[in-house]
Amino acid sequence: MIPSAGNSKQQARDLHVEFFSRPSYLAIIRQMVDAFSGRLGFAPAEASRICLAVDEALCNVIRHGYDSSPDGRIGLTINEPSDDHSIEFIIEDRAQQVDLDTIRSRNLEDIRPGGLGVHLIEEIMDSVNYEHRDGGGMRLTMRKRLPGEETN
Amino acid sequence: MNVNVETRDSATIIQPQGDVDLASSPEFRARLQEAQEQAQSRLVIDLSSVQYMDSSGVATLVECLQRSRTDGIQLVLCQLHERVLSVFQIARLDGVFDIVATVDDALTA
Numbered sequence: 001m002i003p004s005a006g007n008s009k010q011q012a013r014d015l016h017v018e019f020f021s022r023p024s025y026l027a028i029i030r031q032m033v034d035a036f037s038g039r040l041g042f043a044p045a046e047a048s049r050i051c052l053a054v055d056e057a058l059c060n061v062i063r064h065g066y067d068s069s070p071d072g073r074i075g076l077t078i079n080e081p082s083d084d085h086s087i088e089f090i091i092e093d094r095a096q097q098v099d100l101d102t103i104r105s106r107n108l109e110d111i112r113p114g115g116l117g118v119h120l121i122e123e124i125m126d127s128v129n130y131e132h133r134d135g136g137g138m139r140l141t142m143r144k145r146l147p148g149e150e151t152n
Numbered sequence: 153m154n155v156n157v158e159t160r161d162s163a164t165i166i167q168p169q170g171d172v173d174l175a176s177s178p179e180f181r182a183r184l185q186e187a188q189e190q191a192q193s194r195l196v197i198d199l200s201s202v203q204y205m206d207s208s209g210v211a212t213l214v215e216c217l218q219r220s221r222t223d224g225i226q227l228v229l230c231q232l233h234e235r236v237l238s239v240f241q242i243a244r245l246d247g248v249f250d251i252v253a254t255v256d257d258a259l260t261a
Contacts, residue, residue: 023175030204048204048235049242055206059174108244112218113211116243120207123242 013077013090021062021072021093029076030055033089036078040087041147050087050144053124056117057091057140065095065138086126086143094137103130155183161259163194169201172209181212188216191225196258200231205239217249226250230258 015036019025030051037047058074066072072095079088105119122128125142133139153176156167166187168180188195197213199205213229220227228250232240240246252258 023173026173026175027171045234045238049238051204052206052239055173059206059208062174111214111245111248113215114207116207116210120239120242 014080015078016075018073018075020070021066021068021074021095022070023059023062026055026058029058033078037087040081042144043147046147049124053121053142053144054089054091056120057089057142060117061091061093061095061138064098065093067096081146084143084145085149086145089142089144091140091142092133092137094133094135097132097136097138098130100130100132153179155180155187157183157187157190159190162192163196163259164188164191165196165198165255165258167198167201171204172202172212173204173206174208177206177208177212180209181215184212184216188219188223188225193224194226194228194259195220196255197227197229198231198255198258199229199233199236202236203233205236207239207243210239210243210245213249214245226261228252228258228261230255 033051033054034047037050038044042050058076061074062068062072072093075092077090079090081087103118105122106115108119121142126145127143129141131139154169156169158165164187166184168183170176172180217227230252231254232251237246237251240249240251250261252261
């Protein structure tokens with residue numbers, strides 16, 4: 001069970017799922033995110049990019065947070081737009097905490113495998129925020145403005 | 153994941169099928185390494201049957217590219233869906249790989 005930690009703002013969670021840190025579940029999560037994004041009016045290409053960002057974030061939790069253990073728990077919350085006209089994705093885990101200063105895009109001029117996840121997330125999402133959860137684990141909050149709201 | 157491999161005009165053509173993500177990229181990586189060992193002068197990766205690829209898939213291809221350069225084998229990607237091409241563009245790798253439209257283009261690139 002991954003209850004929201006005390007340092008998160010208390011709000012209703014429109015859609016919340018919890019699952020084990022197993023790569024085989026990622027395709028299911030992508031389908032859910034794609035459907036949710038499409039329902040809010042995102043064009044297929046943009047919904048696909050949103051899926052990629054969420055997928056990359058979950059991959060980071062699985063690989064780096066839980067060291068690829070299949071027994072970790074991950075919570076994904078999707079909140080429909082409110083005052084800021086943005087869809088919000090919150091990913092929470094109870095994995096090892098990471099120094100927030102080390103979470104950054106790497107130099108893309110250096111052509112080598114790996115290390116693209118953070119860059120992809122930051123390129124796709126309008127806002128990205130990492131924080132430590134009280135009691136252990138991480139919380140990643142990503143927001144994407146609705147179509148037609150991009151310049152607001 | 154299913155991966156078709158064939159030889160045509162002295163090129164090895166590998167065609168993965170399905171999503172290339174964290175779950176499937178280890179298998180894709182293994183099959184790609186096998187195909188690379190078979191390749192004589194050209195390795196073509198036909199992505200027509202790949203609807204989704206994440207950074208683990210891209211990393212596998214970057215690794216393949218590095219090996220190809222070391223081995224003197226030309227690596228060409230072809231038939232990328234828009235969704236997959238988008239990942240390369242965001243990662244600024246679309247100018248690093250040889251990316252063409254069709255398998256025939258890849259065989260003559």
